[in-house]
Amino acid sequence: MLHNDENDFSKGEFTSFLLASLRGFSQVVFIENAISGVLILIAITITSYKLGIISLLSAFVGTFIGKIGGAPKNSVNSGLFGYNSVLTGLAVSLFLTGTSRWGIALLGAMIAAIFTATMMHFLKNIDLPILTFPFIVLTWFILLASYKLEVFHLSDSLVPQSLSNWHLNITGDLNWAAGFFNNIEQIFFLNHPLSGIFLYSAIFVASWQLGLNAVIGSVIALLISYGLGGEHSLIIGGLYGYNAILTFMAVSIVFSTKSNRFRIISGILATCLTIPLTASFSTWLLPYGLPVLTMPFVLSTWLFLGTRKVMPNL
Structure with a gap:
């Protein structure tokens, strides 16, 4: 009987671990739902089975680090230690x-989970979510290491360019439907x-x-980036849209309450802001x-979330 109890416990632990890892995928888009995680994993695997494997392993690593590190059980089970690891594994x-x-x-996936815990500690006193900050900073550091360390080999798709030789090209037709779907695909670096x-x-399965909100954020991104004269290839490729989708979801619904009476307006403004921010960062990092x-x-x-500490109506 003891042997069977131990087997049941192991199966229960594995199931809990698997569900937590899948929620790591869904937490990228603010969702705590294993079914959504499966759909996201399928979306990644459709593009590349290798990306599907590395993203799943990264989710396992992030969740495992949170678990053995003694992080709060509810945080681990909800996937909060997995989403930055998933994105880091994919990007690297x-x-x-x-x-x-x-x-x-x-x-990188392992360090992302540790970095996530650090940011949780630092930001809890100012009541701001860590979002994907650990993934961003860690990925940049890893990629920059390629210039000084032989074992890191930077992809040919990331080529340093001189600003003096840069020319804005806004010619070409716009495929609005392709841009709409590419906007959300770029959250996970996909193109299928x-x-x-x-x-x-x-996202719709969960809420x-x-x-x-994801649909509205995507449409706003297309209209604003086109209205501001963005490069058509970047608009169609979704490179102006993925940040906009995440921002509109975050500001207008995920981190808002009924007391934020103008949360939809704030969400629209925050979403619009991502377009020039994207242009600025791409120039700075060129x-x-x-x-x-x-x-x-x-x-x-x-x-905008910081502004609400002083202006709660927003």
Whole structure:
């Protein structure tokens, strides 16, 4: 009987661990839902089975570190130690080359979980969410290490460019439908016709309100980036949209209450702000060959959530 009890306990522990890891995927879009996590994992795997494997392993690593580290059980089970690890694993495996990148990606996933815990401690006193800040900073440091350490091999897709040779190109037709789906795909660095459908479905499965917010955020991004004269290739590729989607969801619904009477207006303003922030960061990072990642989303969201401490109606 003792042996059977131990087996039942092990099965229960494994199931809990698996569900927590899947929620690590869904927490990227503010959702605590294992089914949504499965749909997101499918969306990633459709684009590349290798990305699907590394993202799942990264979720396992982040969740495992939170668990053995003694983090609050509810935080671990809700996936809060997995989402930064998932994004870090994906980014490192995409932006580095060579066989060593897989090991670096998993090591990055582990450090991302530790960094997440650190940020939780520092930001709890000012009551701000950590969002994807650990993933951003850690990924930038790993990619910059490639200039000084031989084992890190930067991908050819990240090429440092001189600002003096940069020219804005806003020619070409706009495929609005492609831009709409690419906007959400870029949250996970994806580019496949079906991936966007799975990602929007993952959000709607958990909450129609969040799903509607994702759609609105995507539309706002398309209109504002086009109205401001953004490069059509970047608009279609979703590079102006993914930060906008996350920001509108965060400011207008996820981190708002009924006391924030103008939360929808704040959400729209914060979303619009991500467009020039994205342009600014891409310009600033151009000489280093670094991707913008989700920094515009983090800064715009922190700005408006911080403002609410003084102006609660927003």
